[in-house]
Amino acid sequence: VARHAHYTCDKRTAMKGVRTTVLVGALAVLTTCLAPFLRRCWRLPQVLVAPADKAPDALRVGLMGASFIGQVAAVYAAGKRRDVVVTAVASRDAARAEAFARRHGIPVALGGPGAYDDLLKRSDVDAVYISLPTTLHVRWAAAALAANKHVLLEKPAAANLQEALELSQLAARPGPLLMEAAHHR
Secondary structure, eight states: OEEOSSOEEOHHHHHHHHHHHHHHHHHHHHHHHHHHHHHHHHHTTOOOOOGGGSOTTOEEEEEESOOHHHIIIIIHHHHTOTTEEEEEEEESSHHHHHHHHHHHTOSEEEESTTHHHHHHHOTTOSEEEEOSOGGGHHHHHHHHHHTTOEEEEESSOOSSHHHHHHHHHHHHSSSSOEEEEOOOO
16 A cells, blocks of 8 residues: 555555556557548548549549559549549559559550550650659659650659759750659648
8 A cells, every 4th residue: 555645545546547547648649640540541532533524634644653652642643633634554564554554444554564665655645653663763754754744753753863963954954844743732
């Protein structure tokens, strides 16, 4: 039994207080950590725009890479906008491109060694979202700009200072835009 000048408590009462404090603390931490995640999940199922309701002059985007980030950052985002439509996906793996296109209702899937070049030759692609490994960013961003396509480049845009300077020079040229995909609400 603990005795203090103004109160007395036994071990059971003291442990009940400790458990309550730990429980409240754990709930506070979970709430703090999970709240942003839960809010984001709540926002994800926003109203999608049906393909038939897309604007006739919508920006037509082609994906370089059938990746998870491409799904979240480009496909889901475009699905919520009337003025953006994903028209094609390209991947080195043809089966992966086909599966990705089928799963997301993308009309064209390009696969194989020439898939990225084929994507850049398409007249139904105005811009490309590049979600390839960072070491391929400069090469394909330069190729896309040369093909007169706007480029949204997944971060990090460059692997080193030399590549960053090269991208900066490409972006400074008149013509199509080059942007790093820094997604903010």
